[in-house]
Structures are given as structure tokens and as C-alpha cells.
Amino acid sequence: MGTKRVAVITGANGGLGFAIACRLLDTIPSSVPLTIVITARHLRKVVETIGRLRAYAKGRDLLTFDYVLLDLTSVASISEVSNQLLSRYTHIDYLFCNAGGGDFTGIDWPAAFVEVLSNLKDAVTHPHFKVERIGRVSRDSLGWVFQMNVFANYFFMKQISTLLSGGGRVILISSIESRIAHDFDPEDIQLLHSDQPYVDSKKSLELLHAAIAKRWADELGVLIYITHPGICQTSIFAEYLNFLTTFGMLCLFYIARWIGSPWHVISAYKGALAPVWAAVDAVPEADPVDGVTYASASDRLGRCYVKRTEDVTDEDRKNGAILLQELDKLALNSLERIKLETA
Numbered sequence: 041m042g043t044k045r046v047a048v049i050t051g052a053n054g055g056l057g058f059a060i061a062c063r064l065l066d067t068i069p070s071s072v073p074l075t076i077v078i079t080a081r082h083l084r085k086v087v088e089t090i091g092r093l094r095a096y097a098k099g100r101d102l103l104t105f106d107y108v109l110l111d112l113t114s115v116a117s118i119s120e121v122s123n124q125l126l127s128r129y130t131h132i133d134y135l136f137c138n139a140g141g142g143d144f145t146g147i148d149w150p151a152a153f154v155e156v157l158s159n160l161k162d163a164v165t166h167p168h169f170k171v172e173r174i175g176r177v178s179r180d181s182l183g184w185v186f187q188m189n190v191f192a193n194y195f196f197m198k199q200i201s202t203l204l205s206g207g208g209r210v211i212l213i214s215s216i217e218s219r220i221a222h223d224f225d226p227e228d229i230q231l232l233h234s235d236q237p238y239v240d241s242k243k244s245l246e247l248l249h250a251a252i253a254k255r256w257a258d259e260l261g262v263l264i265y266i267t268h269p270g271i272c273q274t275s276i277f278a279e280y281l282n283f284l285t286t287f288g289m290l291c292l293f294y295i296a297r298w299i300g301s302p303w304h305v306i307s308a309y310k311g312a313l314a315p316v317w318a319a320v321d322a323v324p325e326a327d328p329v330d331g332v333t334y335a336s337a338s339d340r341l342g343r344c345y346v347k348r349t350e351d352v353t354d355e356d357r358k359n360g361a362i363l364l365q366e367l368d369k370l371a372l373n374s375l376e377r378i379k380l381e382t383a
């Protein structure tokens with residue numbers, strides 16, 4: 041029997057998060073005791089998710105589930121959840137910072153037609169036609185998308201860093217769409233003026249990774265991998281698609297894969313390959329945390345593999361340091377506010 045392992049998966053109730061849980065169950069031998077901590081926003085989703093995972097893992101004995109209710113757009117929720125984890129566990133082996141999303145408002149259809157007709161592969165890899173709301177502020181008075189996709193992950197990691205230290209791994213989930221991000225703007229770190237805060241927040245996550253991966257590895261023994269799932273069908277954009285447009289989108293994904301896009305893995309389970317591989321199978325000496333992104337990719341026949349890219353620039357590291365300074369300030373302010381509110 042191996043040593044007991046604990047995995048925390050944020051947003052495990054659907055899409056990529058659920059697929060990560062399934063893939064983890066398929067990757068970690070059943071002789072190893074495993075606890076999967078589900079985070080979701082609502083108890084109903086927790087119950088449903090644990091039920092589905094139990095069915096998936098049918099026959100596996102050394103498996104337990106736990107849950108915490110987490111809302112990434114509330115620092116109070118992150119602080120509360122961190123305290124719960126600190127009181128229940130002595131070590132966390134894998135933290136999948138999966139939950140996230142954007143504040144989309146729809147599709148610019150004329151732009152979509154033009155983009156698809158002029159370059160199908162690019163159009164369905166990093167589209168410019170998904171319309172995002174500009175300037176949404178969270179209840180914590182932070183940029184909403186920035187808080188959910190960037191600050192929340194950092195704040196959470198920081199709050200539970202003692203549980204991760206000495207070998208824990210953090211898996212950050214970026215996106216291939218970060219390739220069309222705007223240049224980092226130190227005057228708009230919270231992305232309140234960006235017309236594509238989702239895309240830009242994923243780039244910011246990569247900058248954050250560039251700033252902390254080496255330091256956390258050296259000082260805390262925490263390995264932080266930046267990964268992305270390629271492009272897979274989940275509910276991230278589902279509310280803007282109907283049956284027909286979903287079918288059309290899937291057809292375009294398959295065509296893109298056939299004409300050579302490595303990123304159209306399409307199924308969430310395949311998308312979970314790189315995140316789970318980084319957590320369980322990556323060998324630090326051969327697969328460094330710093331300067332490399334590990335992504336789920338596919339060949340034309342849908343056979344999946346982990347694709348590495350090494351495109352972190354000096355500029356990224358400089359911007360990452362500026363971002364990190366701001367995140368540390370926000371983390372301090374948040375803790376002070378929480379202390380005042382609970383005093």
C-alpha cells in the first residue's frame with residue numbers, strides 16, 4: 041500500500057475539474073489511499089459530484105471524498121476554506137487550481153464568420169469574436185475576472201502553503217488563448233479596462249507563475265506547474281450556444297484537428313491529461329517547473345500527449361514581478377479586512 045495522498049480540485053463539479061478527478065482516479069493506482077477534496081459553490085453540486093465520482097471509481101476501496109464550499113470571488117470564502125483545510129489535513133499533495141471562467145456576453149457573429157473563413161484554425165484556437173464585459177467589479181471591490189482567475193488562486197495557495205510545503209504540487213490552468221492577450225498593463229493590473237479580461241487574466245496567471253515557480257520550489261519545496269488543457273468542450277461558453285451552434289462548433293473543432301491543430305483535444309478527459317500528468321507523473325529533474333508550460337495536445341486521430349512550450353521572456357519575468365508585488369499587497373489588505381470583519 042502506498043502513502044496516502046490528498047488532492048484538492050477547485051471547481052470539480054463539472055467540465056475540466058470533473059475530468060481531472062476522473063483522470064486522477066485512473067492514474068493513481070487503486071492500492072494507494074486517496075482523498076479527493078471537491079470544491080464547488082453549492083452543496084447540491086458537491087453531493088451530485090461525489091455521487092458521480094463514486095460511480096466512476098466503482099470497486100475502489102481506499103478512496104475517500106471530502107468537500108469545501110468555495111467562491112473564488114470572495115476573499116472571505118477563500119480564507120474560511122483555507123482554515124477548514126488547515127484544520128483537517130497535515131499535507132496536501134496536489135492542488136488543482138482549476139475553477140475559473142470569464143464574464144462573457146455573447147458572440148460577435150459577423151466577426152466570427154470573417155475569422156472562420158479567413159483562418160479556421162486560428163479562429164477556433166484563439167478567437168477574437170467572444171465578447172466579454174468590461175469593468176465588472178466583485179463584492180470585494182476587485183476586478184471580477186482578475187480576482188477569480190488570478191488573485192484568488194494566489195491567495196488560496198498562500199493561505200494553505202504550509203500544507204503544500206515539502207513536496208506538494210500546485211497545478212495552474214491557463215489557456216492557449218493567452219497567446220492573443222494584450223500587453224501587460226501595470227496601470228490596469230485588475231483588468232478593469234481590458235476588453236478581454238478572461239484572455240488577459242490567463243496571461244497574468246502565466247506571469248504570476250514566471251514570478252513564483254522557482255522561488256516556491258527553492259524556498260518551500262512546492263512545485264507549481266503551469267498547464268493548459270488545449271481546447272475542450274465544457275460549459276465555459278455554453279450559455280451562448282444552442283444545439284445547432286454547439287454542433288457547428290464541434291464540427292469546426294474536428295476540422296481544425298484534422299488540418300493539424302494540436303490543441304483541439306475536444307473532450308474534457310483528454311484536456312485533463314497535462315494537469316494530471318504534471319501533478320502525478322512529471323519528474324522535476326526532467327520536467328522543470330520554471331519557464332515551461334505543459335499542455336494537453338492531440339494528433340489528427342485524437343491521440344493525446346503532453347506538449348511543452350518554453351516561451352517565457354525576460355519581459356514576462358519583469359511583468360510577473362510587478363504583478364506579484366500587487367498581489368502581495370492585495371493579499372495583505374484582504375487579510376486585514378477579514379480580521380476587522382471577524383473581530
Ligand SMILES: NC(=O)c1ccc[n+]([C@@H]2O[C@H](COP(=O)([O-])OP(=O)(O)OC[C@H]3O[C@@H](n4cnc5c(N)ncnc54)[C@H](OP(=O)(O)O)[C@@H]3O)[C@@H](O)[C@H]2O)c1
Pocket residue numbers: 050051052053054055056057080081082110111112113137138139140141188213214215216268269270271272273274275276277
Ligand atoms: N474548456 C476549455 O477549452 C478551456 C481551455 C482553456 C482553459 N480552460 C480553463 O479550465 C478551467 C475550467 O473551465 P471549464 O472549461 O471546465 O469550464 P466550466 O465547465 O464552466 O467549469 C468551471 C468551473 O469553475 C467553477 N467556478 C466558476 N466560477 C467560480 C467561482 N467564482 N468560485 C468558485 N468556482 C467557480 C464552476 O462552478 P459552477 O458550476 O458553480 O459555475 C465550474 O466548476 C478554467 O480555469 C478555464 O479557464 C478551459
